[in-house]
Amino acid sequence: MSEPNNQLIHVKNVTKKYFRDRLEIPVLTNISLSVPEGEFLALMGPSGSGKTTLLNLIAGIDRPTGGQIIVNGQDISSLNEKAMAKWRAQHVGFIFQFYNLLPVLTAFENVELPLLLTNLSKQERKKQVELALTLVGLGDRMRHYPKQLSGGQEQRVAIARAIVTDPTILVADEPTGDLDKNSAAEIMTLLDRLNKEFKKTIIMVTHDPRAAEKAKKVMHLDKGELTN
Amino acid sequence: MRILKLIIRNVLRHKLRSTLTIIGIAIAVMFFGILRTVVDAWHAGVEASAVNRLITRHAVSFIFPLPYSYREQIARVPGVSRVTFANWFQGIYIDQSQFFARMAIEADTYFDAYPEFIVDKDQLEAFKRERNACVIGQKIADQYKLKIGDVMPIEGDIYPGRYEFVVRAIYKPRDEKTDATQMLFHWTYLDERLKQDQPTRAGNVGWYVMTISDPAKAPQISQTIDEMFKNSRAETKSETEAAFQQSFVSMSGAILTAMNFIAFVIIGVILLVLGNTMVMTARERIREYAVLKTLGFTKQHLIGLIAGESLAISILGGILGLFLMFPMVEGIGANIPQGMFPIFDVTRTTLILAGSSAIVVGIVASLFPIWRATSMKIVDGLRQIG
Numbered sequence: 207m208s209e210p211n212n213q214l215i216h217v218k219n220v221t222k223k224y225f226r227d228r229l230e231i232p233v234l235t236n237i238s239l240s241v242p243e244g245e246f247l248a249l250m251g252p253s254g255s256g257k258t259t260l261l262n263l264i265a266g267i268d269r270p271t272g273g274q275i276i277v278n279g280q281d282i283s284s285l286n287e288k289a290m291a292k293w294r295a296q297h298v299g300f301i302f303q304f305y306n307l308l309p310v311l312t313a314f315e316n317v318e319l320p321l322l323l324t325n326l327s328k329q330e331r332k333k334q335v336e337l338a339l340t341l342v343g344l345g346d347r348m349r350h351y352p353k354q355l356s357g358g359q360e361q362r363v364a365i366a367r368a369i370v371t372d373p374t375i376l377v378a379d380e381p382t383g384d385l386d387k388n389s390a391a392e393i394m395t396l397l398d399r400l401n402k403e404f405k406k407t408i409i410m411v412t413h414d415p416r417a418a419e420k421a422k423k424v425m426h427l428d429k430g431e432l433t434n
Numbered sequence: 435m436r437i438l439k440l441i442i443r444n445v446l447r448h449k450l451r452s453t454l455t456i457i458g459i460a461i462a463v464m465f466f467g468i469l470r471t472v473v474d475a476w477h478a479g480v481e482a483s484a485v486n487r488l489i490t491r492h493a494v495s496f497i498f499p500l501p502y503s504y505r506e507q508i509a510r511v512p513g514v515s516r517v518t519f520a521n522w523f524q525g526i527y528i529d530q531s532q533f534f535a536r537m538a539i540e541a542d543t544y545f546d547a548y549p550e551f552i553v554d555k556d557q558l559e560a561f562k563r564e565r566n567a568c569v570i571g572q573k574i575a576d577q578y579k580l581k582i583g584d585v586m587p588i589e590g591d592i593y594p595g596r597y598e599f600v601v602r603a604i605y606k607p608r609d610e611k612t613d614a615t616q617m618l619f620h621w622t623y624l625d626e627r628l629k630q631d632q633p634t635r636a637g638n639v640g641w642y643v644m645t646i647s648d649p650a651k652a653p654q655i656s657q658t659i660d661e662m663f664k665n666s667r668a669e670t671k672s673e674t675e676a677a678f679q680q681s682f683v684s685m686s687g688a689i690l691t692a693m694n695f696i697a698f699v700i701i702g703v704i705l706l707v708l709g710n711t712m713v714m715t716a717r718e719r720i721r722e723y724a725v726l727k728t729l730g731f732t733k734q735h736l737i738g739l740i741a742g743e744s745l746a747i748s749i750l751g752g753i754l755g756l757f758l759m760f761p762m763v764e765g766i767g768a769n770i771p772q773g774m775f776p777i778f779d780v781t782r783t784t785l786i787l788a789g790s791s792a793i794v795v796g797i798v799a800s801l802f803p804i805w806r807a808t809s810m811k812i813v814d815g816l817r818q819i820g
Contacts, residue, residue: 267812295729310447
């Protein structure tokens with residue numbers, strides 16, 4: 207079966223089961239979807255529906271029990287751990303609900319972290335980090351530590367860290383889940399801008415209908431199955 | 435460089451915890467070093483032994499004397515190039531706490547057998563000429579501020595009576611292993627006094643010291659000497675100087691074993707202290723490790739981060755411990771009688787052992803946290819509440 211050329215991500219008949227002792231817990235059942243380049247996809251669904259699991263599989267931080275996940279022509283299900291780590295570093299930018307910044311590093315140093323895995327010189331890294339932080343509106347907070355920033359600012363640092371390597375896809379797991387209304391709106395505006403202005407492909411898991419409104423496409427999961 | 439910076443910042447993240455751990459390691463390393471120094475001091479005599487010297491003593495115990503008449507017979511044994519002898523005198527100088535070796539020796543030959551005692555030629559001649567003269571080690575001269583011509587009054591205990599010795603020579607140690615805490619005087623002076631006061635004890639020596647031309651022949655020569663005096667009124671036991679010194683060490687064998695055991699228990703304590711810190715650290719940071727893995731950092735990076743932090747703490751503790759060890763050893767050395775442990779210094783081996791213990795502990799303490807961080811699934815780590 208041939209795929210349309212502009213499809214960046216193909217999820218083919220993916221199942222995911224967890225095992226607790228001898229108990230088998232199905233999380234995803236026979237999921238298939240395609241995401242075109244430049245898409246902004248929101249995955250919604252009740253807690254335990256499997257949306258974060260699906261996001262983790264697409265982002266290469268978990269492995270499917272069955273099926274295939276192809277991103278940008280690469281079957282990531284077949285990669286070994288080391289190759290997968292390298293692939294993630296090159297192709298995926300992560301935005302977490304709780305920001306997950308390292309508290310001992312400044313905003314600049316947190317954003318610089320993924321670049322340490324590249325061959326860029328110190329000067330090149332500095333340029334990239336400054337660009338990313340300026341893009342998220344924190345050009346004046348580079349030397350601040352996470353504890354010196356508000357929740358919204360921390361999430362913007364996390365977004366800068368996610369985009370600094372210019373990844374193929376951005377994955378965001380409840381990016382506004384820990385923020386107040388205004389900060390959440392700012393973050394969603396920023397993600398919207400990244401999608402529209404910089405053509406970033408974004409897959410976002412959210413409970414928040416207001417956040418989902420910014421997405422071009424919304425998919426619903428329930429009990430491990432896509433419902434639309 | 436950022437990774438190194440991250441290690442340093444992680445060490446400083448919980449300043450109180452890291453400081454207490456570093457101090458704990460430092461104290462443990464310091465005590466390890468002190469105990470090793472005490473054990474080394476016990477063995478110093480063995481270490482300083484010459485391979486070409488044999489000792490012949492009474493077969494039962496060195497506290498029993500041997501007849502002076504054995505001297506000529508021993509000198510005739512093939513392979514023996516020189517014979518001299520000594521006799522433990524002890525006595526009380528100033529008071530009973532002032533302990534150092536005080537021995538009667540054969541003045542004409544003793545220093546030929548012990549070239550590690552460096553004596554000025556004129557001083558040695560002066561010593562040989564005067565019956566009640568004595569030679570003292572440099573450390574004894576320094577400790578009691580004695581100089582040539584001073585009188586050392588000693589109250590005999592094993593050999594009762596008051597003895598007055600005139601310092602005619604001060605010997606210097608050839609190297610750091612040489613004991614510079616001895617006081618040596620004419621055996622003939624002691625023997626003359628015994629002939630007057632206790633004639634039955636005269637004509638005896640404590641032990642003979644033989645210089646042999648070929649150290650490889652030590653067993654045969656020892657056997658020949660002992661065979662010679664078999665079934666006599668004073669049977670002998672001949673052995674190398676190292677074995678002779680070792681027999682003194684063996685008397686304290688249980689204490690030394692206990693000390694060695696405690697020294698290694700201390701290493702175990704350091705391991706527990708640092709291990710506890712590192713386990714707590716890893717548990718708190720499991721989510722951060724998961725984030726780093728998510729970003730593409732590999733197992734090797736995590737191993738570097740965790741082992742680096744563990745090693746940084748253990749090395750800092752080790753260095754601090756080594757710095758504390760020297761003044762402590764010096765202080766202890768200054769407060770024990772000079773003659774009890776003639777050599778009481780931190781040896782290179784102790785430094786290496788203490789330093790490498792800290793490094794090994796740093797590595798071992800990081801193993802469990804490394805295993806935990808590297809075997810953790812990213813999704814499980816991200817779920818962890820820090």
